[in-house]
Amino acid sequence: MDIFAQLLVNGLIAGGTYALAAIGYSMVYSILKFINFAHGSIAMVGAYITFFLAIQSLHLPLPAAFFLSMLLTALLGISVERIAYRPLRRAPKLATLTTAIAVSFVLDAAVMILMGADIKTFSLPVMQGYSIGPVLITPVQIIIIGASLLFMLLLYILLTRTKLGKAIRAVADDPSLAEASGINANVVIAAVFGIGSALAAAAGSLIGLDTNLQPTMGFLITIKAFAAVVLGGLGSVYGAIVGGFIIGIVENLGVWVIPPVWKDTIAYGILILVLFVWPAGLFGSVEEAGVLQQ
Amino acid sequence: MGHKVWKLLVLLVVAVLVAACAPATPTPAPQATQPAAGQVCTVGFINHLTGDAAAYGQSMKKGVELALDKINANGEKIRVIFEDDRLSAADAQTAFLKLVDSDKVPVILGSGSSTVTLSLCPKAEERKVVLISSISTAPALKQCGDYVFSAMASDDAQGPEWAKVAEYLKADEVAVMYLNNDYGIGVKDAFLASYKGKVLIAQPFELGAKDFRTEILKVKATNPKVVFIVDHVAEGSIVIKQAAELGMNVQWVTDVSMVAKEVIDLAGAAAEGIMGLRAGSTQTPEYKEFEAAFQKKFNEPPTIWADFSYDTMMLVAMAIDKYGCNSEGIQKGLMEVSQSYVGPSGPKAFNEYGISQGVYEWMVVKDGKWVLYEKK
Known part of the structure; x- marks a missing residue:
C-alpha cells in the first residue's frame, strides 16, 4: 500500500509535466486542426532558455529565468507560426504537419549547435524527499505538481473569463462564423501559439529541473504529449490534461509489474484501448476526431 | 524473323539468370586507391x-x-x-x-x-x-x-571483477540494475555467473528514459545494502539522483562506463561515496x-x-x-x-x-x- 501511494505520486509528477506539454498541442489542434509536432522541441528550447538565463550566463534567480523563458518561448512560438505555418494555412494539413516536423529538426539542431550536445544540469542540491505519510517527495517535485496545477487554473480562467479566451473558443468552434463576427483570426491564432509555447516552456523547464537537459529531450515530450492529447480527445484542452495525468500514472504503475522496455507501449496500449471504446478520446467530440480522416 | 526474336529472348533470359546467380561480388577492399607508405x-x-x-x-x-x-x-x-x-x-x-x-x-x-x-x-x-x-x-x-x-x-572480465568487489564488501546479497542493451546484459550475465551470493533482484531499465522511479522502488523494496549498476552517464546519473530522492541508502558499485566526471556533475551530492570500476591503471x-x-x-x-x-x-x-x-x-x-x-x-x-x-x-x-x- 505504501508503495502504491509512492507510485501514484511519482505518476502525478510525470503526469503533470506531460499535461502541461499536452495543452499546447490541444489548443493548436482545436484552432488549426493540425498536430504541431514541433511542440516538444519548443518545450526543449524553453528549458534551455531557462538554463541559459539562470545558470549559463546571466545568473538570474531561477523563478525570474523561468518566467522570462516562458515569455521568450511564447515569442518563439508566435514567430514559428508566422514564418512556417501561416503561409501554409490554406494548404493541405499534411503539408503543415510535415513542416512542423521540419521545424522540430531545425530547433533541435540549432540548440545542439549553440549549446552543445552534452547533458546540462541545473545542479540543484540533491536531497532526500520530505516524508508525507508513506510518501517521499522533494521540493522540486512539489513545485512541478504545484506549477502544473497553477498554470492549468490560469488557463481555465483565461479561456472562460476573458475576451481573448472567448475569441479563442469561438475560432475553435467555427472559424468563419467567428471572423464574420469581427474576430481577427490571425491574432487569435498567434495568441494560441504564444500561450501554448509559454506552457511548453514551463513543462520543458520543469522536466529539465527534474531530469537534466538534452537537445534530444523534445522528442520524448512529443511522444508523451501526443498520446495524452489523443487519449483526452483531440481539441479538448481539459481532456489533454486528464490524458497527461493518466499516462503518467499508468506508466509508473505499469512498470511495477512488467519490464520497463514496455513503458512506451503501456502509454500507447492504453491509448489504443480507449480509442476502441471512445473513438474520439475521453473528452473529444466525434466531429473533431473526424477531421483527422479528411 | 520469329527465329531471331526467340534467339534474342533466350539470350536475354540467360543473361538475366547469369547476372542473378553470379555471387554478389563485394567491392574489393579499397587499398589500391590509397597512397603507398610514406x-x-x-x-x-x-x-x-x-x-x-x-x-x-x-x-x-x-x-x-x-x-x-x-x-x-x-x-x-x-x-x-x-x-x-x-x-x-x-x-x-x-x-x-x-x-x-x-x-x-x-x-x-x-x-x-x-x-x-x-x-x-x-x-x-x-x-x-x-x-x-x-x-x-x-x-x-x-x-x-x-x-x-x-x-x-x-565483459567476461568485468563481471568477475564486480564479484571480487562484492566479496570484499562482504555482501552476501546484492541487487543489480542494468541497462537493457548488449553491453548492460553482457556485464550483468557475467556478474551473475561469477557471484556466489544471493541476487535479490536484477532490474533492467531502458536507454534514453528519464524517469526511473518505479524501477528504483522495485529495487528498494528488496532492501539491498549493495547495488551494482551498469549504465551510461546520462541515465545512470539520473538513477543515482532519483534513488537518493526516494531515500535509497545503499552502496552503489558501477561499471566502467560510469566512472566519469559527468556522473558527479549531473548527480551532484548523490554521487558521493559510490564505487566503480575503472579499466586500466592510472598509476x-x-x-x-x-x-x-x-x-x-x-x-x-x-x-x-x-x-x-x-x-x-x-x-x-x-x-x-x-x-x-x-x-x-x-x-x-x-x-x-x-x-x-x-x-x-x-x-x-x-x-x-x-x-x-x-x-x-x-x-x-x-x-x-x-x-x-x-x-x-
Whole structure:
C-alpha cells in the first residue's frame, strides 16, 4: 500500500509535466486542426532558455529565468507560426504537419549547435524527499505538481473569463462564423501559439529541473504529449490534461509489474484501448476526431 | 524473323539468370586507391559525437587528436575523418558506407557502443575493412571475425571483477540494475555467473528514459545494502539522483562506463561515496605521461576513454607504418604490434578474437572526485 501511494505520486509528477506539454498541442489542434509536432522541441528550447538565463550566463534567480523563458518561448512560438505555418494555412494539413516536423529538426539542431550536445544540469542540491505519510517527495517535485496545477487554473480562467479566451473558443468552434463576427483570426491564432509555447516552456523547464537537459529531450515530450492529447480527445484542452495525468500514472504503475522496455507501449496500449471504446478520446467530440480522416 | 526474336529472348533470359546467380561480388577492399607508405593515409572514425552519449564520443575524439599530434609531429602521416553515429546503428551504417565508398578508408576506429560496433561488424567483414573499437566490450564481439578488434577487455572480465568487489564488501546479497542493451546484459550475465551470493533482484531499465522511479522502488523494496549498476552517464546519473530522492541508502558499485566526471556533475551530492570500476591503471608511467600531455593540449584532466582511443590510434599508426595503408596489412599489423605495446590504457595484446585483455582499478567518489579506492 505504501508503495502504491509512492507510485501514484511519482505518476502525478510525470503526469503533470506531460499535461502541461499536452495543452499546447490541444489548443493548436482545436484552432488549426493540425498536430504541431514541433511542440516538444519548443518545450526543449524553453528549458534551455531557462538554463541559459539562470545558470549559463546571466545568473538570474531561477523563478525570474523561468518566467522570462516562458515569455521568450511564447515569442518563439508566435514567430514559428508566422514564418512556417501561416503561409501554409490554406494548404493541405499534411503539408503543415510535415513542416512542423521540419521545424522540430531545425530547433533541435540549432540548440545542439549553440549549446552543445552534452547533458546540462541545473545542479540543484540533491536531497532526500520530505516524508508525507508513506510518501517521499522533494521540493522540486512539489513545485512541478504545484506549477502544473497553477498554470492549468490560469488557463481555465483565461479561456472562460476573458475576451481573448472567448475569441479563442469561438475560432475553435467555427472559424468563419467567428471572423464574420469581427474576430481577427490571425491574432487569435498567434495568441494560441504564444500561450501554448509559454506552457511548453514551463513543462520543458520543469522536466529539465527534474531530469537534466538534452537537445534530444523534445522528442520524448512529443511522444508523451501526443498520446495524452489523443487519449483526452483531440481539441479538448481539459481532456489533454486528464490524458497527461493518466499516462503518467499508468506508466509508473505499469512498470511495477512488467519490464520497463514496455513503458512506451503501456502509454500507447492504453491509448489504443480507449480509442476502441471512445473513438474520439475521453473528452473529444466525434466531429473533431473526424477531421483527422479528411 | 520469329527465329531471331526467340534467339534474342533466350539470350536475354540467360543473361538475366547469369547476372542473378553470379555471387554478389563485394567491392574489393579499397587499398589500391590509397597512397603507398610514406604518404598521408586517411583513416575513418565513427563515434557518438552528438546525442545522449556524446560525452563518450567527444572524449574519444580527443584521445585520437592527441595521438595524431604525436604521429604527425614530423609531417602529416595520418589524417582522420570524424563521423557521428549518435549512438544509432542506422546512422553508423550510413557513416560506414560513406567512409568506405567515398573516402576509401582501410580502417575505421569504431564506435564506443557495443551495440553499434556489433551492427557494423558484418559489414566490416564483408568489405574487408578493419574495424577497431576502443571500448566495445560485449562478449558477442568474439564472433565478429578477423577484421574486428576491441582494445578493451570483454565483459567476461568485468563481471568477475564486480564479484571480487562484492566479496570484499562482504555482501552476501546484492541487487543489480542494468541497462537493457548488449553491453548492460553482457556485464550483468557475467556478474551473475561469477557471484556466489544471493541476487535479490536484477532490474533492467531502458536507454534514453528519464524517469526511473518505479524501477528504483522495485529495487528498494528488496532492501539491498549493495547495488551494482551498469549504465551510461546520462541515465545512470539520473538513477543515482532519483534513488537518493526516494531515500535509497545503499552502496552503489558501477561499471566502467560510469566512472566519469559527468556522473558527479549531473548527480551532484548523490554521487558521493559510490564505487566503480575503472579499466586500466592510472598509476603507470605511460598513463602519467599521457595525463600530462592531455592536460597540456585540452586544459583538463583526461576524460573518460580518451586513453583507450589514444592507444587505438597509436596501434593503427604502428600497423600502417609496418605494412602500409591497406586493410589486410593493418589487420596483420595490429595483431603483431599489439603484442608488445603498452600504452596509457595498459597492455593491448590482441588475443585470437582481436580483443585486448584488461586490468581494473577500484574507484570511489570522494569530495566530488573519482579517486582510487583504498582497500582497508
